[in-house]
Amino acid sequence: MAHSMATRSSALSSQFAGSAPGFVRGAAGVPDGAIGAGRRLDKSKAVRTDTRTTQLRESQRRHRQRKLNYIKSLEDRAKSADEAWRRVSELEAMCVTLQQELDEFRNPSSNHGSNIRHSQNHNNVSRVLDIDEACTMLCSIPAITNSSLVPQFFNLVQAQVDCNDVKLQRLFILRTLKVSSDILDLCGVVDRQKIYDIMMDFKKKNSSHEIYLNQMTTNFKFNPDDSASKSSLSSTLSPPSDLIIPEARADPANMDGIESLFRSSLKAIKSLQGASHLINDLCDVGRVMNRMKRYHSFRSLSKAVASEAMKKKRVRQDLYRSESEYKIMNAY
Structure with missing residues (x-):
């Protein structure tokens, strides 16, 4: 009986093996279609796994690429920001x-500028500004276009600043007045008005220089505060007792009546005895300034004469007499 059951099972096995290719031997009672479906499920699952892995790798690759691009963009931005910061720093330094x-060029006491000459004089308080421009504008006037007096005038103006000797500075001042008077003699009324306008503009640009020269002329110590400087006489400056200026000195034989009267009246004042050099300088400057219509230095020298009279501590009648002569000077 056992032998017959084994023979039957082997026959069934051989029968099913020929008709179902997906039949798994030893799995009794399992249909052939169920076994094929399991194999197809395994294959589709493997395909899905491979696709998911490929997609994951691709997404990771894209993510890494995005990270690299982002890092590169950050590096580029950092580099451009660094370059911009350097440019800003350079521009800020350039602006400073x-x-x-610009401040030194605008400062009249600076030693810099295209139209400013350099000097080693430590007593200088200002530089002469716009000499070339003023010289060119004066030379454009037809009456003095080919005259050598214009360059000579500005050379004397510059020499006043470059000179350390007070006496030489006063000499340059008087020579400057003489040259300016000669320039005006060459011009008519219209040209004189043009010269006046040019020199007034030149004077505005060199106001500190003018104050300095006026104070040097009147024997006052320079002080930026003009009111404070007039309160004390300088002990370092001496009166121009030995100035000899043939161009500016007047010949007594050729003096007009008003100037001769004015000079003799001042010398007759007892308190001004010994100050004839101041009186002579006052009259010489007044004669030259009469044609220039610029009386600042003339009045300054007259104040120096009055200071000399007050220093003598003479009687008050002499001061009254000096005041009356000062009125004559204004009329002159």
């Missing part, structure tokens, strides 16, 4: 330098 140069 330009502002300093």
